[in-house]
Amino acid sequence: MCEANAYLYEDGQEKLLLESVDVxxxxxxxxxxxxxxxxxxxxxxxxxxxxxxxxxxILERFSQK
Amino acid sequence: MCEANAYLYEDGQEKLLLESVDVxxxxxxxxxxxxxxxxxxxxxxxxxxxxxxxxxxILERFSQK
Incomplete structure (x- = not known):
């Protein structure tokens, strides 16, 4: 299977959000x-x-001011 | 390998842009x-x-006015 894991990039680190993402x-x-x-x-x-x-x-938050 | 094909969705159809996309x-x-x-x-x-x-x-153009 060719799904991927989704990570949130925040403060220089990647945090796992959801495994085996399809859509x-x-x-x-x-x-x-x-x-x-x-x-x-x-x-x-x-x-x-x-x-x-x-x-x-890899996801990220929108830039913060 | 788990790369994917990239398509442009336009006028209700999908047109192949690039095969075996990694990044x-x-x-x-x-x-x-x-x-x-x-x-x-x-x-x-x-x-x-x-x-x-x-x-x-699947990619798309930005909405056109």
Whole structure:
């Protein structure tokens, strides 16, 4: 299977948000995640980077002032 | 390998942009794609949806007025 793990990049570290993610739908302010077990999460933030060969989805919060 | 194919969704159809994509980096206005053969493309638009189990990355242009 070719799902990926989703991480939140924050304070220089990556925190695991959801494993085995299949579907990712970004909106202007949020990212919706759904994994192969039908678990869902919605994160306020954006996609920073995907590294699919490494099975990694990196999200980040919007820049804070 | 778990790379995915990137498609541009336009006029109700999906057009293949780049096969075997590994790295995806969205900015506010563009999406940078790099595949496992080190081919690169930058598309003006945004990520519409990822379906990783189906190996699909769907991009779209920003809404046009």
């Amino acid at each position: 990712v739908v970004p909106t202007m302010t949020e990212v919706f995640l759904k994994n192969i077990f039908d678990q869902q999460k919605t994160i306020a933030g954006r996609i920073k980077e995907l590294k699919l060969v490494d099975h990694r989805i | 995806v980096v969205p900015t506010m206005t563009e999406v940078f794609l790099k595949n496992i053969f080190d081919q690169q493309k930058t598309i003006a638009g945004r990520i519409k949806e990822l379906k990783l189990v189906d190996h699909r990355i």
